[in-house]
Amino acid sequence: MAIITISRELAALGDETAHELENQLKYRLVDKSVLEERMKSYGIAGNKLEKYDEKKPSLLASLSRDRDDYLHYLKSAILTEAGQGNTVFVGRGAALILKDVPGVFSVFLAAPREIRVERVKSYFHCDEKRAVQVLEKSDHDREGFHRYFFDIEWKDPGNYHLTLNTGVFHPAACAEIVNNLKNQIFTPEAETQNAARLKELIMEQRIKHHIMHERSIPIHFLEAAVSGNTVTLYGVANSQALVDAAVNAARETADLPAVNSEIQIVREYSVMP
Numbered sequence: 001m002a003i004i005t006i007s008r009e010l011a012a013l014g015d016e017t018a019h020e021l022e023n024q025l026k027y028r029l030v031d032k033s034v035l036e037e038r039m040k041s042y043g044i045a046g047n048k049l050e051k052y053d054e055k056k057p058s059l060l061a062s063l064s065r066d067r068d069d070y071l072h073y074l075k076s077a078i079l080t081e082a083g084q085g086n087t088v089f090v091g092r093g094a095a096l097i098l099k100d101v102p103g104v105f106s107v108f109l110a111a112p113r114e115i116r117v118e119r120v121k122s123y124f125h126c127d128e129k130r131a132v133q134v135l136e137k138s139d140h141d142r143e144g145f146h147r148y149f150f151d152i153e154w155k156d157p158g159n160y161h162l163t164l165n166t167g168v169f170h171p172a173a174c175a176e177i178v179n180n181l182k183n184q185i186f187t188p189e190a191e192t193q194n195a196a197r198l199k200e201l202i203m204e205q206r207i208k209h210h211i212m213h214e215r216s217i218p219i220h221f222l223e224a225a226v227s228g229n230t231v232t233l234y235g236v237a238n239s240q241a242l243v244d245a246a247v248n249a250a251r252e253t254a255d256l257p258a259v260n261s262e263i264q265i266v267r268e269y270s271v272m273p
Contacts, residue, residue, distance in 0.1 A: 001103060001194050002027070002186040004088045004178060005095040007154070008109040010138035011119035013166040013174075017109060018090045020175035025182075027086040030078075035092055038077040044069060054091060056144020071149055072212070076205045083198050095160060096150040101201070103194035105185040107178060108160040111167040161185065200226040203254055207231060210253040217245050219263060224250065230258040237263050 004021060008014030015031065022029040036049055051057060052070040078097050081087060089098075095106040111119075113135070120131040146154035157163040162181065164174050207224040211217050211233075219242060222235040231254050237243050243263045250259045 001082070001191060001198070002086045002182065003082055003098060003101070003104045003194070004182070005098060005104060005106045006088065006090050006109065007095050007106065007160065008091065009111065009116065009142075009155075010135060011116035011123065012109040012111045013119075013171050014090055014109050016171040017107075017166070017174045018088050020171045021088045021178060024175050024179055025086070025088075027088045028081075028084060029088050029090070030081045030094075031090040032092065034081065035074070035077045038081060039073045042073050042076060044073045052145075054145045055141035056148050072205070072208065076202075076209065079198060079202045079205055083202055093146065093150055096146070096152065101194055101197050103186055103190040105162070105178065105182055106160040107174075108155070108157060108163045109166050109174065110155070110163060111165060115167040203231070203256075207233075207250050207253045211246050211249045215245070215249045217242055217249060219243075219246050222246070226254070226256070229256050230260060231256050232260040233263055235263045236266050238265065238267055240265060 004025075004027065006014050006018050006021075008017075018029055018031065021027060032053070036046075036053075039049060040046065048066050048070055052067065057067055074092060075097050078089065078092065078094050081089070082098060082101070089095075095104075095108075098104045099106070116135055117128060117131045120126070120134050121128060124131065124134060126134070143154045146152050152159055162178070164177065166174060169177070203226045204224040207226075208222055211219060211224075212222060219233070219235040219237050222233070225232045225234065231250055233246055233250060235246075237246070243261055243265065246263065247259050247261050
């Protein structure tokens with residue numbers, strides 16, 4: 001499988017470039033609407049999506065368990081969609097969630113500020129003052145989203161394989177450039193490893209979901225790492241009984257011969273709800 005992720009500034013023609021890639025390569029396009037439908041199918045409420053979608057959460061929202069639920073379901077949705085076949089993702093941190101998966105080509109689209117302002121004026125039929133406000137809010141939100149959830153500088157080109165200036169290149173040209181370069185990323189070996197690694201990551205999310213949401217076992221900062229035929233659980237619990245319950249729940253979910261625990265026991269440990 002081959003995956004392309006498009007990260008973009010507002011008015012840097014991200015959607016347009018993604019549609020060009022969809023048409024040129026015949027890949028599936030996974031955008032905001034597709035991911036939201038997938039996340040809602042898991043049971044997450046629409047108001048949670050609105051609070052966190054490509055924005056830094058407010059102080060109240062950052063202290064809520066909703067933030068953890070949002071990231072959990074976002075990861076699950078992106079991994080599930082990635083497992084469906086050749087895919088183009090638009091935004092939502094897909095480049096970071098899939099960064100350790102072989103066969104993923106991450107692209108960042110930018111454009112000069114003055115060009116973006118003119119595009120926003122056209123999109124929203126507004127004057128320059130309002131366009132600047134819209135642009136600055138979007139940049140602030142997306143920077144905050146990536147900093148809060150992934151701890152990265154959103155616009156740092158070092159986080160991506162390729163950065164393109166859509167003030168110079170039309171979306172069709174951007175798609176053609178990506179198409180011409182993709183085979184350097186999508187090697188046969190990488191595509192084989194891609195399927196295997198995605199399977200592991202999807203299993204990790206299923207294990208976490210079963211422990212946290214279906215069994216409601218309070219393991220704080222729970223992580224599950226699947227490698228080959230082994231899963232290792234990490235986190236913090238306040239009793240051995242909870243650790244044992246989490247290990248048994250992982251065994252219920254994963255058809256794997258080995259379930260190891262690195263969960264730390266801290267008596268009377270608690271976090272804010």
